[in-house]
Amino acid sequence: MPVYKNEKAKGDNKWWFQFYTGEVKNGTRERITKRGFRTKKEAEKAMIEAQAAQQKGEYIEPSKKLFHDYLQEWLKTKRNLGEQTLELYDSYLRTHIIPSLGQIPLTKLTAYDIEMFLDSLYAKGLSPSTVKRIFSVVNASLNSAELKGIISKNVANRVEKPQASSRRQLVVWEPEFVSEFLEKTRYASRYWIAVYLAVMTGMRQGEILGLRWSDIDFEKRNLTIQQTVNRHREIKDGAKTKKSVRSVALSPETVEVLKEHRKHILQERVELGPDYQNNDLVVCTQFGGPTTQRAIQKVWPNFLKKTGAPKITFHDLRHTHASLLIKQGVHIKVISERLGHSSISITMDRYGHLMSNMQEEAANGLDKIIRTAISQNE
Structure with a gap:
C-alpha cells in the first residue's frame, strides 16, 4: 500500500501511511495510521516496520506505547555504536532512565518529567558529566522518535541541557x-x-x-x-x-x-x-x-x-x-x-x-637555523 503526502493542510507537507490490519471490530475494518514523516522514504520504512510488528502481534499504538518499550526498541537500532558504548547506554537505561521514566507513555512524556528526572540524578550524587551523558541518551532516543513520526516533537529540546563540569585535569608522569x-x-x-x-x-x-x-x-x-x-x-x-x-x-x-x-x-x-x-x-x-x-x-x-x-x-x-x-x-x-x-x-x-x-621551542629553533645559515655564508 502506498504512502501519502499531506498537501491539503497549509504549511504541512509531511508524509503519512495507512494500512488495514486484516481484522474487523464492530463491523469496521481496523487500520493503522501514522503521520508526520519528513520524507517518503521515512514513511515507507516505518510502514514496513509497523506491518512486520503487526503480523507478529507486537505492534503497539504509539499513544499506548510506554517509554520503556520504545527505549528497548531504539537501543536495538544502535548497531553502529561500539560495544562499550552500547553497554554504557544499556546501563543508563536499566539503572536510571527506565526506573524513573519507563512507565510513562511515550506520547505523554513532558519536559517537566525530564526536568524532575535530572533533579533526581543530581540528588543521587551523580557527577554533572554523568548526568549530561544520561540526558544525551534520552535526547537522542526522542530525536529518533520525532524523526520517525512516532511523536510530534522532542520535549527534551525544551529542557535546559545539563552542563558538565570542567574536564578533569590530566595527571601524567614525568x-x-x-x-x-x-x-x-x-x-x-x-x-x-x-x-x-x-x-x-x-x-x-x-x-x-x-x-x-x-x-x-x-x-x-x-x-x-x-x-x-x-x-x-x-x-x-x-x-x-x-x-x-x-x-x-x-x-x-x-x-x-x-x-x-x-x-x-x-x-x-x-x-x-x-x-x-x-x-x-x-x-x-x-x-x-x-x-x-x-x-x-x-x-x-x-x-x-x-x-x-x-x-x-x-x-x-x-x-x-x-x-x-x-x-x-x-x-x-x-x-x-x-x-x-x-x-x-x-x-x-x-x-x-x-x-x-613546543611553540617556544619552535621559535627558538628558527633562530638557530638562521644563525647557522648566516655563519655558513660568511
Whole structure:
C-alpha cells in the first residue's frame, strides 16, 4: 500500500501511511495510521516496520506505547555504536532512565518529567558529566522518535541541557618517574605486563586484555589490535571503533620484555597441560583464561602504594604515553594513530595543552637555523 503526502493542510507537507490490519471490530475494518514523516522514504520504512510488528502481534499504538518499550526498541537500532558504548547506554537505561521514566507513555512524556528526572540524578550524587551523558541518551532516543513520526516533537529540546563540569585535569608522569615506577613494580604481580603495555603503547585496558601472541610480530616490532576483553571477561572481535583496529609499533625494549613474559606464560601452559585454557592471550590468568578488568583495578592501588606514586587511574597511563610522545616532538597525527582516535581533533582537544612549550621551542629553533645559515655564508 502506498504512502501519502499531506498537501491539503497549509504549511504541512509531511508524509503519512495507512494500512488495514486484516481484522474487523464492530463491523469496521481496523487500520493503522501514522503521520508526520519528513520524507517518503521515512514513511515507507516505518510502514514496513509497523506491518512486520503487526503480523507478529507486537505492534503497539504509539499513544499506548510506554517509554520503556520504545527505549528497548531504539537501543536495538544502535548497531553502529561500539560495544562499550552500547553497554554504557544499556546501563543508563536499566539503572536510571527506565526506573524513573519507563512507565510513562511515550506520547505523554513532558519536559517537566525530564526536568524532575535530572533533579533526581543530581540528588543521587551523580557527577554533572554523568548526568549530561544520561540526558544525551534520552535526547537522542526522542530525536529518533520525532524523526520517525512516532511523536510530534522532542520535549527534551525544551529542557535546559545539563552542563558538565570542567574536564578533569590530566595527571601524567614525568619520564624519570615512569622508569622508576616500572622498575619497582616489575615483579609485584603477573599483571605488571598490562601496566607496562599501557605506558609503552597507549592501548586501552580492554585492548591490552584482548591482545594475543599471534597479534605480535616480533621481527617487525609491532602489534595489531584486533580484539578486546570486556568487563564481563568476554573476548570480542574488533575494537572500540574502526580506527581502534590498528597497528602499534613497539620499541626494542618492549619486544624484549614481551619475550621474557612469553617464557613465563609458556612455562605455566606446560605445567598445567590439558587443564590450561589456551586463548593465546598475553595478559591472562594462571590458567590461561581472560583477565577481568576488575583484577587489574585490584592490583593497581598496590602498585601506587608500593612506589608512593601520585594517585591516578590505570587509564591515565594512556595519557602518560601521549605525554611522553609529545615530549619527544612526535607528530600529532602519529600520536592520534597510536591511540586509535577517530580524528586528530580529538587528540588535539585532549592533549593540545601539553604542547604549549613546543611553540617556544619552535621559535627558538628558527633562530638557530638562521644563525647557522648566516655563519655558513660568511
